[in-house]
Amino acid sequence: MLRFILTRVSLVIPTFLGITLLAFFLIRLVPGDPIETLAGERGIDPARHEQLRKEYGFDQPILVQYGIYLARVLQGDLGKSMITQEPVLSEFSELFPATIELAVCAILFALLIGLPAGMLAAIRRNSIFDHGVMGISLTGYSMPIFWWGLILILLFSVQFDLTPVSGRIDVLYYIEPITGFLLIDTLLSEEEGAFWSAVRHLILPTIVLGTVPLAVIARMTRSAMLEVLGEDYIRTAKAKGLSRFRIIALHALRNALIPVVTVIGLQVGVLFTGAILTETIFSWPGVGKWLIDAIFRRDYPVLQGGALLLGIVVMSVNLLVDLTYGLINPRIRHHR
Amino acid sequence: MALLEIENLSVEFPTQGGVMRAVDGVSLTLDEGEVLGVVGESGSGKSVTMLAVMGLIPFPGRVKADKLTFNGRDLLTMSESERRKLTGKDVAMIFQEPTTSLNPSFTIGFQLAETLRLHEGMDRKAARRRAIELLEQVGIPSAESRLSAFPHQLSGGMNQRVMIAMAIACNPKLLIADEPTTALDVTIQAQILDLLMTLQKERNMALVMITHNMGVVAETARRVMVMYAGQIMEERSAADLFDSPQHPYTAALLAALPERSEGATRLATIPGVVPGLYDRPRGCLFSPRCAYATEHSRNVRPDLRPWAGGQIRCHYPLGDPNRNAEIQADHPVGAEAAS
Known part of the structure; x- marks a missing residue:
């Protein structure tokens, strides 16, 4: 087990280097000078421009810049935002809970609906329910996130006035951040209505962000379940006189979950990409929106640091999923 | 009272090409502590018959029978939850592939x-x-x-x-072993058979041994049921069956055993293949491959009837003293078909 973890962790190192490399050079390929962007439309005095370039180290050869950046990263210094002058790490950790909250809600939404739907579709194979679930999930999977978000806003927020259009909570409330997760903080604050306001704000972003994982999970669960239900050990379970429920919910599901967990792990990366779009649509104050803003402002340190931190989060989640995988699939655990 | 009583059991699966009859008119009684061997080729319905006894026929398969009782209890009218209390407890089953089972x-x-x-x-x-x-x-x-x-x-x-x-x-009264040794090494096969026979004797449980291996049957069973294309062809005590098979199919199966072909240059075989869903003969199911088939046996399906201490489904059992005359009277066609 320890060896398994060590092997997996050591694989993180090249990925880590790859992210720094990509984030560093890709943003520099984007046209536009960060200092001119900083100065705005009024322009900047050439002497002052040169001075700032020196301050930020942009006058150095690009490989030297990368070397300096990498050395700082390895010392845990991600730099400061060029716009706010705040350390990247502290900005990230301030905004990240909002993204996590949204991502966790979205994946829970996807699991809570996708798993049972996929299971039922497999059990009632070729029924109307099965065809319905598969049709809807294909539609969901193919839907562009921004379009889906706008449609939902138009329908539920504008037309029926059921949910708020954007933000995390009504402006009436001021919630002291304790955990950074509004659902928890509002409960702790004991301010009346704050929790429900936070919930109401979460609904549409959760649906939008959870749609693609939901579709993938439902389809994967169905096909995994169908395969497992035809296995010999399901016949054995029946021959033991076990109830139908126990056979499906224990003997079949446990095995069907193995491929589904892999897919969930892969979806985490997709989830963060989706979060960037979803947060932009709903003005959700998370790292996704922060990164988009940083692109427009050519805020190099924020982009590099943000991409790296998100990369670390995705890698950690994938590692966690791999460990869970060993937990639910004994054949992997004992394999050396 | 017999432990297991089956009368006219049939199992059908609807397919796109029509109804497939996997088991056709099987009747059988099994006493407590008895060892029955069920032999037949792949697809002869031997496993499906026993799956029906277990109540494990998958949807959309249909089980029909005039009588299906276990230990005096009617399995056909029993509720599903009642039946589950029986399966795995009083009737248990082991399968061919232990590792995937x-x-x-x-x-x-x-x-x-x-x-x-x-x-x-x-x-x-x-x-x-x-x-x-x-x-x-x-x-x-x-x-x-x-x-x-x-x-x-x-x-x-x-x-x-x-x-x-x-x-x-749970000390079952009946254990059904569906080709329990087929997937195992030869040395392990003997050990598993020994184990099964020891347990059977110790506990006096009835044992149904499904196999396509005549050797396994000879070593274990006291009574043998030979199945072909979903039907019982012959069912008798093992000693009699090996000694003087009554059904031409059984005789052909035994003749095909390598041990019985000693001295011959070629192993005896049965010409032709098992009839499929679309080419089921009107008469006896074995008639297209039978060396003794007649116009009569090709057109009229023989009933399963008591014969020589067991059952047989044949117009002309091999031990029947009048069979040559009957075959002649019914216009023999088998010899040319078989050659």
Whole structure:
């Protein structure tokens, strides 16, 4: 087990280097000078421009810049935002809970609906329910996130006035951040209505962000379940006189979950990409929106640091999923 | 009272090309402590017959019978939950592929204890103790440490022992073994057969041994049922059947055994193939491959009838003194077909 973890962790190192490399050079390929962007439309005095370039180290050869950046990263210094002058790490950790909250809600939404739907579709194979679930999930999977978000806003927020259009909570409330997760903080604050306001704000972003994982999970669960239900050990379970429920919910599901967990792990990366779009649509104050803003402002340190931190989060989640995988699939655990 | 009584059992599966009859008019009685061998080629309906007894015919298969009772209880009218109390407890079954028949995600101990807790209402501790006992009974060394093993950590032979332990956990009155040794090494096959026979004698449980291996039948069964294309062809005591087969199909099967072809240059075979869904003969199902077929047997399907201490489905049993005359009278066509 320890060896398994060590092997997996050591694989993180090249990925880590790859992210720094990509984030560093890709943003520099984007046209536009960060200092001119900083100065705005009024322009900047050439002497002052040169001075700032020196301050930020942009006058150095690009490989030297990368070397300096990498050395700082390895010392845990991600730099400061060029716009706010705040350390990247502290900005990230301030905004990240909002993204996590949204991502966790979205994946829970996807699991809570996708798993049972996929299971039922497999059990009632070729029924109307099965065809319905598969049709809807294909539609969901193919839907562009921004379009889906706008449609939902138009329908539920504008037309029926059921949910708020954007933000995390009504402006009436001021919630002291304790955990950074509004659902928890509002409960702790004991301010009346704050929790429900936070919930109401979460609904549409959760649906939008959870749609693609939901579709993938439902389809994967169905096909995994169908395969497992035809296995010999399901016949054995029946021959033991076990109830139908126990056979499906224990003997079949446990095995069907193995491929589904892999897919969930892969979806985490997709989830963060989706979060960037979803947060932009709903003005959700998370790292996704922060990164988009940083692109427009050519805020190099924020982009590099943000991409790296998100990369670390995705890698950690994938590692966690791999460990869970060993937990639910004994054949992997004992394999050396 | 017989332990298992089957009368005119048939199992049908609707397919796109029509209804497929996997089991056709099977009648059978089995007494307590009796060992019955069921032989036949792949697809002859031997497994499906026993799956029907277990109540394991998958949807959309249909089971019909004039009578299907176990220990005096009617299996046809029994509710599904009543039936579940019986399956795995009084009637148990083991399968051909031991390694895939055990759930790969659960330990041996869990899978064994599950049966005990369900049918015997044992608590965790008692079930664990009993599981160790059972593993010892089926000859698994260091049984206690094997409880936490997963099926993929054990060999096929060991897994089949685990399957047997699971099947006998609740002292079943009837154990159905569906080709229990087919997937195993030859040396292991003999061990598993020995184990099954020992357990059968110790516990006086009825044993149905499904196999396509005549050798296995000869070693184990006291009575043999020969199936072909979903029907019983012949059913008699093993000694009689091996000594003087009454059905031409049984005789042809026995003649095809390598042991019985000593001195011959070629192994005897049965020409032709088993009829499929679309080419089921109107008359006797074996008639297209039978050396003694006549116009009559091609057109009229023989009934399953009592014969020489057992049952037979043939117009012209080999031991019938009048058979040559009858075959002549019914216009023989078999010889040219067989040649």
